[in-house]
Amino acid sequence: MSSIDPANPSRSRRERPAKPALTRQGIIDAALVILHNEGLSRVTMRRIATALDTGPASLYVYVRDTGDLHAQILDALLGPISAAGAAPDGQAGPWRDRLKALLTRYRNVLFAHPEIARMALSTQPSGPNYMAMVDAILALLAEGGxxxxxxxxxxxxxxxxxxxxxxxxxxxxQASRKARDFSSLAARVVAIDAARYPHIARLGPELMSGNGAARSDWAFDVLLDGILAAASHPISR
Incomplete structure (x- = not known):
């Protein structure tokens, strides 16, 4: 009969506490912990399975694939936006300003997780928080007529x-690389051949002007103005 070290006694399976039952929400919660601690590249089925003390195959009962998992992660990250609804941060004021604030909050979530943003371009999110955000946008557009x-x-x-x-x-x-690319582009615009590229030469300072926030705010205004203008014309089905 083998001896048992009293300082480190082995435990039979019957003596171990039962593991919590796997659920879709539990898998998403584990993925979020890994995302915040280790980054999205580490959010894999194998890594989540290890965190939940199970096998990767068992996760596919609740999550279709990695794309489905990333979509659910995005939806969880959008929770604060959906909770704020059509009045983010308790804002009052014109509908346009509130809508731009909501869209900026959405952009900031994606800025923090660009891999999730790439997924959102190729996959149609449909979780409850995403749907609540869309509903808030539609409410603000309706308020704007x-x-x-x-x-x-x-x-x-x-x-x-x-x-x-x-x-x-x-x-x-990629921030340092993009800064170098921008500086290189700015130098090329300044020295551009005006005979060959007359409009770039004329508008060079304007092409390179404006910080990210200013251009983003302007772009939202352009989109909203375009939607309002297009609304006055019949839309074919």
Missing amino acids: VPDKAAAWGVDVLLLYPTAIAVEHGDPR
């Missing part, structure tokens, strides 16, 4: 812009 059809089509454009910007600029690991 945008007809239903224009609002229904316009919401896609309004969400596409901050998503694309987050993909382009959101990765902090």
